[in-house]
Amino acid sequence: MARALAPPEVSAVEPPGGDGPERPGSRRARLQSRMRVVPRRLWVAVMVVLLLAAAALAFALTRPAGPAPITQADVNASVQKGVADQAKKDAQAPAAAALAYQAIQPSLVLIQTIRTSATGAESGSGAGVIVNADGTILTALHVVVGAQTINVQYTDGTSSTAKVASTQPDNDIATLAPATLPQTVVPAVLGGGVQVGSPVFAVGHPLGLTDSLSAGVVSALDRTVPVKDGKKLEHLIQIDAAVNPGNSGGPLLNRAGQVVGIVTGLANPGDQGFFVGIGFAVPIATAGGAAGSPPQ
Known part of the structure; x- marks a missing residue:
């Protein structure tokens, strides 16, 4: 009768040069884990760098060329064009005198x-x-x-x-x-004060020449001039726009066609009845009150 024998002991075989089986959590296991992770991260970083480099290269190759540098000739040409355009615009625009005349x-x-x-x-x-x-x-x-x-x-x-x-x-x-009015009543617009040098326009009927306009500037303000019977007029506007008999009572206009004065007379040093280069107007701030219309 055969006798049962105990199974032979099997001893663990270590790999050559090994120090024994690797245990989880050992320093070697941690090192191997890091070696497996680092290459993956490095690969991702390399891919990102390559993609960015490719995008930068594509942008550099496809972006439009920058503007050419501006030269002195370009500046001169631009200035000359601006001057020419403004001159053309000014030539096409109606004159201030024409606008004032149409308004009044x-x-x-x-x-x-x-x-x-x-x-x-x-x-x-x-x-x-x-x-x-x-x-x-x-x-x-x-x-x-x-x-x-x-x-x-x-x-x-x-x-x-x-x-x-x-x-x-x-x-x-x-x-x-x-006693009667025109079909359409169009009151004039009353303006404010003027300054010496301001352009002005006198409109009236000098020497029977109806609806005439003359242009000039304000020569001085606050003038006092003598009139008949020893009287004098004060605080007048002095102008160099031509005024003659028939202009009296007519409006003195600014560039906008607003009434800034009422023409009252002209300088008459030698009793001549014609314009000698100096005319006078009552400021509208004074004259407008007579009609109950303060300046606007």
């Missing part, structure tokens, strides 16, 4: 008067401007003072008789109330 024309009136004197009937003429929606006309007092008949003619060709509504003798200003 619907408000301008021709005033014709008849006076009776020892030598018989005398006719006279002057200018005025409509300043209120009720048709009130602002003019110079000496244009209408003592007149038995006053007739006003509007720019639309219609006319009407008128009477003096109010006066400011110290300022040579009067207002007229016409």
Whole structure:
């Protein structure tokens, strides 16, 4: 009868040169784990660097070329073009005088008067401007003072008789109330003050030449001039725009066509009745009050 034998012991075989089986958590295991992780991270980093380099190269190859450097010739050409363009624009733009004239024309009136004197009937003429929606006309007092008949003619060709509504003798200003109005009443816009050197335009009917405009500048402010009967007018605007008999009572305009004064007279050192280079106007701040229309 065979006798059972105990199984032979099997001893662990260590690999050559080994120090025994590797145990989890040992220094060697940790080192191998790091060796497996580091290459993966390095690979990802290399791929990212390669992709960024490729993108930078593609941008460098495909981006548009930068602007060429600006030369002195380019600057000169640009300046010359700007000057030429502005000159063309200025040539096409309407003149300030034309704009002022267009603005005031619907408000301008021709005033014709008849006076009776020892030598018989005398006719006279002057200018005025409509300043209120009720048709009130602002003019110079000496244009209408003592007149038995006053007739006003509007720019639309219609006319009407008128009477003096109010006066400011110290300022040579009067207002007229016409019996009938034009089909469309267009009051003038009253402006503010002016300065020496400001461009101005006088509109009226000098020497019977109706609807005439003359241009100039403000020569001085706050002038005092003597008039008849030993009186004097104060705080006047001195202008070098040509004014003659028939301009009296007409508007003095700024560049915008706003009324800044009412023409009242001209310098007359030798009793000549024509313009000698100096005219005067009552500021609208003074004259406008007679019509109840303060400057705007």
